[in-house]
Amino acid sequence: MVTAPAAADAVARARRLPGLAVGLHLVLADGPSALPPSRIPALVDARGQFGNHMARDGVRFFFLPHVRRQLAEEIRAQFEAFAATGLPLDHVNAHKHFHLHPTVLSLILSIGRDYGLRAVRWPAEPGSGPWLKPWLALMRHRLRRAGMLSNDHVFGIHQTGGMDEQALLDVVQRLPDGLSEVYLHPATHGELTPAMADYRHADELAALLSPRVRQAVEERCQLCHGFSDPAAA
Template sequence: MKQLIVTADDFGLCHEVNEAVIQAHTQGILTCASLMVGAKGTDEAIQLAKNHPTLKVGLHLVLVEGYSVLPKREIPDLVDENKRFSNHIVWSGIRYFFSPKLKKQIAKECEAQIQKFLEAGLKIDHLNSHNHLHIHPTISKIVLKLAKKYSIPAIRIPYGLFPFSFFLKRRLKQASILHNDHLLGLSETGRMGEETWLKLIPHIKEGVTEAYCHPATETTGVLKETMPRYCHREELEALLSPRVKESLDHHNIQRISFGDLS
């Protein structure tokens, strides 16, 4: 059987993303969204999620290029005075690996993000992270421990980021945590338009594939600052496209959420 989870990342980042997520779910093929709990549009996204219970929402952990939940005094080496993480992904990854002090602060912040999600009254469908940082050796250990503690049922494997994805898959199997078998969107990040979808769909394999995307009604504000090359509007239009839906139906691909795997 071919099953497809269609996920929108960055839910909660801003109004334009939130609006697109709901459109894509109610009128298109979107089944899931991954929520940033420390962003400016988080409160709006939480309310939208509650108003649309068929949209399955997971946690989009943020440890780079975004804002923390905890104040700087509790994680002084992770964020600046404005609670903002570094934008330098590689350098952050190196620091996170070698500093015991940072590891403790990362664990504290990760747990705070999980707790904020749950305190909002939402059920965690899955977990992933901004820029796939949960495959980092240090962070993956923290995430798996917290996933067991808070009964998080599924975690995304970003296949293609070898060898980190290989080690994550092995750890998830050992921990009996669900995951996707395949992934679409890694090499197409920011370019998951209609034509891209139509090229990818015929090649979807047996098992559970997750396709992730970044829809928005327009690229303005924080989107223009942080993802200026992403085709947000085109990605939304693809999720709403009758041609894409018809192709999925033609190839007998069932759309599901991570929650359907349990």
């Protein structure tokens, strides 16, 4: 999240870990914008904050040309901010999987090519609701047509905020064939944002540091260092 309060610290840490694959997590809901409110008044409030009414905003993205123009400017600004870090761009996704929206995905693909975009997260977790399947299928088709790398599965949506040690072990034990992405929201304390009030960040951090999880991963998985790793192909 290039607009988040700890972005500079995250970039500094990433520079000290050259083997770490870093992606752009676009924020178009529930977070701060890169551009000032005067540039994108149809998207953010006076404080430069995106709202959390994603269904309403999704309709506006699709039907209102002036909103789409502002959306394109903001997406480009966030790509620019990532490029300014000097870090290689491994992949792109969006906060709360907003890139599943066809308009958002179109803008990501068209703008992203100017910044070396090669990979996009496909937010398809086994057991996703049937109403999502047509949207996921359309997204998969568009990513392939655009020549984008993507994962085959993702884990962490259904139990978001609660990916503790046992949940992570359960995922590792039942990973399907193909390239899977497992994501968590680890931190040393809770209440990072109002929308994450119920998230157990410390439990997720403990899960990532768990010797039991490490052993299970070593026994059952081949780790990939980002989407650009040849092992991910």
